[in-house]
Amino acid sequence: ALAPGAHVLVYFAYDPATSGEMDLFAIPALRHLFDQRSNLTFYTLNPNGLATVRRTARLAVAGRVAENEVDVALRRVIARTIYLSGGAAVLPLVGITPQGAQKPSSSGRTTALPKPSLAVILAPRTEDLQHWLELVQPWDGTPVVAYTAAGVDPMARPYLDSSQLQGLVSGFDGAAAYTALLDEPESTQSYLRLQAVAQNWGHFAMFFILLTGNVIGFLQRNREES
16 A cells, blocks of 8 residues: 555564575565565664675565666665664664655765655564564554564564554465465465475474374383383
8 A cells, every 4th residue: 555655664684594484575575665666764783684685685676677677676766774783772763763864866965765654574583573663663653564484473463463563474374375465476476385385294293293202201101100
């Protein structure tokens, strides 16, 4: 429902160590925003976050434009990519002056960006989501949607139920469902479905191992007592 050119804040909280899962929905999410021609401002607290943002953004644009036009397309939609040193303690400054980000123009001057219409959180850890919702959103009141690792989902649900979150996509299952709603290639959707099936079989395997270990322990204890 975003208007073309809407200003969107993207809190990019993951790094290469968690990109295996996070890329599955970060790339479709960025493609969605690019297709909407949103005006994006990226924030990251990770020292290597800027490089990760550039890598992920290029992967999101790939296939949408010709290879020699990728950089031009990224400059058209990305207003700024900002590394915030000082950790979570500096996040309230984003909420106090969210429209204070400056976008360089072709003449070298800077213009203030409009008030953001949406904040997007890409969070591999629960604290990443909590930091934004507790330190930024109370100041600016911008609607928030979150794309999180599967382990974050249980802690994110209360925020969703209380309407602090307007939307939530989590884990392989969420990435597959979200991508199916977009105009994505069938190969991408098939890959996500395969990941979801592999994750489910992994859960079954873990359950079987735990059950087998408990049964063996129970039988050994009974044998020793007898």
